[in-house]
Each structure stands twice: as C-alpha cells, then as structure tokens.
Amino acid sequence: xxxxxxxxxxxxxxxxxxxxxxxxxxxxxxxxxxxxxxxxxxxxxxxxxxxxxxxxxxxxxxxx
Amino acid sequence: xxxxxxxxxxxxxxxxxxxxxxxxxxxxxxxxxxxxxxxxxxxxxxxxxxxxxxxxxxxxxxxx
DNA sequence: ACTAAATGTCAAATATAAATTACATTTTGT
DNA sequence: ACAAAATGTAATTTATATTTGACATTTAGT
Numbered sequence: 001x002x003x004x005x006x007x008x009x010x011x012x013x014x015x016x017x018x019x020x021x022x023x024x025x026x027x028x029x030x031x032x033x034x035x036x037x038x039x040x041x042x043x044x045x046x047x048x049x050x051x052x053x054x055x056x057x058x059x060x061x062x063x064x
Numbered sequence: 065x066x067x068x069x070x071x072x073x074x075x076x077x078x079x080x081x082x083x084x085x086x087x088x089x090x091x092x093x094x095x096x097x098x099x100x101x102x103x104x105x106x107x108x109x110x111x112x113x114x115x116x117x118x119x120x121x122x123x124x125x126x127x128x
Numbered sequence: 129a130c131t132a133a134a135t136g137t138c139a140a141a142t143a144t145a146a147a148t149t150a151c152a153t154t155t156t157g158t
Numbered sequence: 159a160c161a162a163a164a165t166g167t168a169a170t171t172t173a174t175a176t177t178t179g180a181c182a183t184t185t186a187g188t
Contacts, residue, residue, distance in 0.1 A: 002098075002129065016134060028175055040108045042145075042175070043125055050126075059119035061107055080164060094146055096166065103151065104176080 002037040006060045009053045011033075024048040066101040070124045073117045074099075088112040 017031045023042055025029075026045060033039040034049075046061050053060070074084055081099070085092045090109060096112075097103040105113075110125055117124070 017075055018134075028135085029137085029178085030176055033176090036136075040106045040175070042104045043110050044104045045176090046107050047126070057126045062111070062121045067129070082164075089149055092165085093148085093167085097146090100166070109146090 003035050006049065006053075007035045009055050009060060015052075019047070020052060023052045037044050054063070067099050067124070070113065070117075071099045073119050073124060077117050079116075084113070084116060087116045 010017070015023070017035070018028045021028045021031045024045065025048070030041070030045075031049075034041050034045075046057060050056055050060055074081070081088070081095045082092045088095075088109065089112070093103070094109075095113075098105050098109075099122055108119045110121060114124055
C-alpha cells in the first residue's frame, strides 16, 4: 500500500523527494521508500515529515 | 518527554501495559518505554496502539 | 530530440527499534 | 501488613529501519 497522501502533500508543497529528505534529515531513498509503501518509518521521522509539509500525523499516516 | 496521552488513554481503557503489549504484539518493556518517553517507536506500532485504545495518531502521538 | 532533474529500485553496511532476561520498586486488593 | 499484580529500568541480543553508493527509468524544460 503506497502512501499517496504523503506524495500528494509533498507535490502540493512543491518539494522534491531529495529536498524533503534534506529538510527532515534522511536520505532520498528513505523518503522514496515511505512513499512507495511497504515500509515502516519511525514515529519521529513521520512527525518531521508532517511538520515539513504542514500536515498532521492523521493527515498523512492515518487510515480510518 | 513522557507520553502522558498514551498512558491516560490506556488507563481509561483499563488495560495494563502487559495486556496492551499482548494485544499489539510487542513486549511489556516496549510499551513501558514508549510511555516513559525517550523512545522512537515505529509507525506501525503506533497505529496498532491507537487501534487497541480506540484513538488516532493525532490523539496519542501528535503535539501541536 | 536533447538534457537535466526527479524518481524507482537494488545490494551491502550501519544504526537503532524491539526482544529477552532479569531484578527492584510501586500500586492494588484482602 | 501482606501478597500479588503492575510498573520502571538495565544489559545484551536480534530484527529491521536507515544509510550509502550506484544505476536505470521517467518526467519536465528548452
């Protein structure tokens, strides 16, 4: 299951995977893997991504 | 920074750390560490804890 | 069409979440 | 006060997230 919400939020914010990776302090590959799905990032990283994209955990990582 | 919200939600749900650990499939120590703070759980585990306690990610793990 | 930027993905190494075992302390019930 | 359950922590090991380096493909700009 891909993380479309995150990808959409990132594109709306007009940042590349590489730029987002820089901002949150991980590598581009990690960002790519999270968007690609089948990945289990740490809470801290999720929160940093949310802050970078001006979203909340529920916005990007919660499925009702 | 302790995770008070999670501890409160767990106590409201009337489950022990051990019982919650069973439900979400980790050890009691892991649950304890998360509540104690200075820990960085995986997203998957956070989500499982939320579901077990009938809460959302924002309820338990998001700080405005 | 061409080029550069962005993306998808892989293998191997490193960092760290989570397990395990164990023990001390605190809380709760009787 | 006592016993049992629940909690707080620590050291070591194991599983896995993340890094690193690299290469192929796709997308966007000219």
